[in-house]
Amino acid sequence: xxxxxxxxxxxxxxxxxxxxxxxxxxxxxxxxxxxxxxxxxxxxxxxxxxxxxxxxxxxxxxxxxxxxxxxxxxxxxxxxxxxxxxxxxxxxxxxxxxxxxxxxxxxxxxxxxxxxxxxxxxxxxxxxxxxxxxxxxxxxxxxxxxxxxxxxxxxxxxxxxxxxxxxxxxxxxxxxxxxxxxxxxxxxxxxxxxxxxxxxxxxxxxxxxxxxxxxxxxxxxxxxxxxxxxxxxxxxxxxxxxx
Numbered sequence: 686x687x688x689x690x691x692x693x694x695x696x697x698x699x700x701x702x703x704x705x706x707x708x709x710x711x712x713x714x715x716x717x718x719x720x721x722x723x724x725x726x727x728x729x730x731x732x733x734x735x736x737x738x739x740x741x742x743x744x745x746x747x748x749x750x751x752x753x754x755x756x757x758x759x760x761x762x763x764x765x766x767x768x769x770x771x772x773x774x775x776x777x778x779x780x781x782x783x784x785x786x787x788x789x790x791x792x793x794x795x796x797x798x799x800x801x802x803x804x805x806x807x808x809x810x811x812x813x814x815x816x817x818x819x820x821x822x823x824x825x826x827x828x829x830x831x832x833x834x835x836x837x838x839x840x841x842x843x844x845x846x847x848x849x850x851x852x853x854x855x856x857x858x859x860x861x862x863x864x865x866x867x868x869x870x871x872x873x874x875x876x877x878x879x880x881x882x883x884x885x886x887x888x889x890x891x892x893x894x895x896x897x898x899x900x901x902x903x904x905x906x907x908x909x910x911x912x913x914x915x916x917x918x919x920x921x922x923x924x925x926x927x928x
Contacts, residue, residue, distance in 0.1 A: 896921035
């Protein structure tokens, strides 16, 4: 039925060119109805049985629509049709045309690579910030992470230029007595004025589990945050005797 529909399309284009009253006549309506009926019949036949739609289906539909429009243009405006034809020929000769489906796949692959690179960079940045926080603790937890990182870098550079020491790095194994934060430091943590180092955090979790009678797991204690962890130890540990 497709050749018949193409024939009717050509007839409609020729009649439109030859008969000035064609657009207002009933013949045009009858031709339009016949073309539409044939197209609908083709759609029904193509849908049964189900056939996988190729990736280039949309591009083919667009190309076909341009083909039909160009066929009408050939009779209604031959000079314009010749110009369009020449433009199409030059594009084909250049060989720069890319199938839209292939181009979309390339863009999707590039986006996936960019997202993967961004995730890797984000993880590396988090690791560097954590290492810097372990090396230079004592920054107010309420300070935004970017600003806290700049402060730690400044403290690290200043300490290096003066030759002064920094708090023990996180990877260094210390005696539990050296790791345990003082009561004043715990108060600062509870009030959000400083954070715990990794060793201090591990010590506080162990101490809090003992004070809670092992009714809470480390995951539950850490989920409440460092401030709540410090309060458990402050509330459960006896205050130092007055000198």
